[in-house]
Amino acid sequence: xxxxxxxxxxxxxxxxxxxxxxxxxxxxxxxxxxxxxxxxxxxxxxxxxxxxxxxxxxxxxxxxxxxxxxxxxxxxxxxxxxxxxxxxxxxxxxxxxxxxxxxxxxxxxxxxxxxxxxxxxxxxxxxxxxxxxxxxxxxxxxxxxxxxxxxxxxxxxxxxxxxxxxxxxxxxxxxxxxxxxxxxxxxxxxxxxxxxxxxxxxxxxxxxxxxxxxxxxxxxxxxxxxxxxxxxxxxxxxx
Amino acid sequence: xxxxxxxxxxxxxxxxxxxxxxxxxxxxxxxxxxxxxxxxxxxxxxxxxxxxxxxxxxxxxxxxxxxxxxxxxxxxxxxxxxxxxxxxxxxxxxxxxxxxxxxxxxxxxxxxxxxxxxxxxxxxxxxxxxxxxxxxxxxxxxxxxxxxxxxxxxxxxxxxxxxxxxxxxxxxxxxxxxxxxxxxxxxxxxxxxxxxxxxxxxxxxxxxxxxxxxxxxxxxxxxxxxxxxxxxxxxxxxxxxxxxxxxxxxxxxxxxxxxxxxxxxxxxxxxxxxxxxxxxxxxxxxxxxxxxxxxxxxxxxxxxxx
Numbered sequence: 001x002x003x004x005x006x007x008x009x010x011x012x013x014x015x016x017x018x019x020x021x022x023x024x025x026x027x028x029x030x031x032x033x034x035x036x037x038x039x040x041x042x043x044x045x046x047x048x049x050x051x052x053x054x055x056x057x058x059x060x061x062x063x064x065x066x067x068x069x070x071x072x073x074x075x076x077x078x079x080x081x082x083x084x085x086x087x088x089x090x091x092x093x094x095x096x097x098x099x100x101x102x103x104x105x106x107x108x109x110x111x112x113x114x115x116x117x118x119x120x121x122x123x124x125x126x127x128x129x130x131x132x133x134x135x136x137x138x139x140x141x142x143x144x145x146x147x148x149x150x151x152x153x154x155x156x157x158x159x160x161x162x163x164x165x166x167x168x169x170x171x172x173x174x175x176x177x178x179x180x181x182x183x184x185x186x187x188x189x190x191x192x193x194x195x196x197x198x199x200x201x202x203x204x205x206x207x208x209x210x211x212x213x214x215x216x217x218x219x220x221x222x223x224x225x226x227x228x229x230x231x232x233x234x235x236x237x238x239x
Numbered sequence: 240x241x242x243x244x245x246x247x248x249x250x251x252x253x254x255x256x257x258x259x260x261x262x263x264x265x266x267x268x269x270x271x272x273x274x275x276x277x278x279x280x281x282x283x284x285x286x287x288x289x290x291x292x293x294x295x296x297x298x299x300x301x302x303x304x305x306x307x308x309x310x311x312x313x314x315x316x317x318x319x320x321x322x323x324x325x326x327x328x329x330x331x332x333x334x335x336x337x338x339x340x341x342x343x344x345x346x347x348x349x350x351x352x353x354x355x356x357x358x359x360x361x362x363x364x365x366x367x368x369x370x371x372x373x374x375x376x377x378x379x380x381x382x383x384x385x386x387x388x389x390x391x392x393x394x395x396x397x398x399x400x401x402x403x404x405x406x407x408x409x410x411x412x413x414x415x416x417x418x419x420x421x422x423x424x425x426x427x428x429x430x431x432x433x434x435x436x437x438x439x440x441x442x443x444x445x446x447x448x449x450x451x452x453x454x455x456x457x458x459x460x461x462x463x464x465x466x467x468x469x470x471x472x473x474x475x476x477x478x479x480x481x482x483x484x485x486x487x488x489x490x491x492x493x494x495x496x497x498x499x500x501x502x503x504x505x506x507x508x509x510x511x512x513x514x515x516x517x518x519x520x521x522x523x524x525x526x527x528x529x530x531x532x533x534x535x536x537x538x539x540x541x542x543x544x545x
Binding site: 049050051052053070071074075076077078079080081082083085087089090091092093094098102103104105106107110113114117160164 | 351352353354355357358359360363428430431433434435436437438439440441443444445447448449452453455456
């Protein structure tokens with residue numbers, strides 16, 4: 001599913017965001033990527049999504065070598081790799097429904113996408129409603145994204161990612177700026193998606209109690225290097 | 240010891256000089272010299288207005304303005320030409336939007352490693368840059384030629400009347416709007432664009448669902464402003480035979496019918512105020528209104544039923 005070998009990313013300013021990171025993910029799991037700010041978590045996610053190319057090393061995602069893939073191939077693989085961003089990245093002037101439907105943009109043709117945006121079918125609305133319901137914000141379906149609180153926006157971002165029906169989900173600090181209740185709702189859903197739908201989820205987290213409570217495995221980064229890669233059972237934590 | 244170590248870890252601010260350096264003073268001196276040179280080159284003089292001969296001409300002109308010509312016949316002509324001016328500005332702006340939008344999209348400079356040479360491959364990358372430069376060049380050309388000059392060109396091409404006026408406004412405004420659209424699309428938060436691309440969406444889908452909605456109020460505001468500019472420009476196009484109220488204005492001036500000129504000037508003032516008011520109303524509704532309602536009408540109906 002993911003195979004990273006000696007992954008290194010050096011930015012133009014000379015800073016090494018990742019330095020020789022290697023790991024493999026073979027089965028669907030909820031994996032916590034931990035480490036202090038600046039340790040390389042976001043860069044790792046961006047490389048796995050093909051947004052950034054590694055300086056050296058190899059990374060295969062769903063069997064595609066991301067380091068050498070051309071734009072067309074990357075676009076194809078991204079349909080299966082969803083991302084939840086720390087700062088939501090929602091389109092403020094669109095409704096929650098329209099923002100969540102953006103998650104499907106890669107899977108439908110442009111005409112269908114335009115029709116969905118202006119005249120969503122009952123099926124579209126039902127799917128979005130179901131996702132929002134799981135996240136506890138079904139009543140916000142027609143609200144403008146910028147009318148929502150930070151926590152609600154983050155839930156919409158999670159719904160948009162799940163709308164994509166991905167095989168791999170990269171969640172970059174999805175609970176960094178939300179309250180405890182929202183954090184639990186989001187992590188519960190990610191765990192359920194991982195276990196019931198067989199989606200591999202990489203989630204960057206700072207809170208160790210959540211790592212122990214929800215995750216199957218932890219990858220710890222420090223200054224761009226992988227310092228720990230263990231399953232929670234190896235750590236003696238029952239999940 | 241402590242202070243030494245904290246000083247060592249403190250980031251070093253690059254030296255940029257303090258206050259007014261010699262380079263800033265030099266720039267101001269150059270600026271003043273250019274200003275003086277321009278005043279001199281244009282023979283600028285405030286006293287010229289008050290010289291005996293000039294003052295007499297101004298008095299005669301101002302005296303001739305009153306009373307304005309309010310005869311029904313002339314008011315009918317003014318109303319017809321005013322409406323024609325409005326029509327010229329509306330059609331000219333509409334065509335500029337239709338042509339400026341695709342040109343603006345072509346002139347959009349995409350950012351991110353996804354659109355870098357290694358990602359796209361050399362042929363596609365070169366094609367992207369060619370598209371960018373050619374469309375920018377077309378927009379620059381359209382924008383560089385003023386409406387009045389375009390009107391002269393189109394009067395020669397299609398004859399007198401409102402049509403060359405429409406085409407002139409469309410040509411110049413396409414250049415202006417195309418460039419504005421391109422730059423607005425470029426200025427969308429790159430993180431939003433990245434979020435759109437991360438779904439596997441095409442660049443066109445990212446444009447329609449991320450860039451355009453993110454910039455919609457500003458796009459609308461700039462387009463309305465362009466319409467206001469076109470309304471003002473349409474009043475002048477008649478000077479070269481391209482229709483609108485300007486055609487009557489130039490006739491009245493040439494025949495020294497200054498009382499007609501005042502009536503026309505008042506009509507032009509009304510036009511400008513009208514475009515400003517319409518622009519403000521639309522802007523207020525979109526930008527400052529009590530939230531744009533995203534909810535479809537059917538939901539309201541459902542709620543009412545409940």
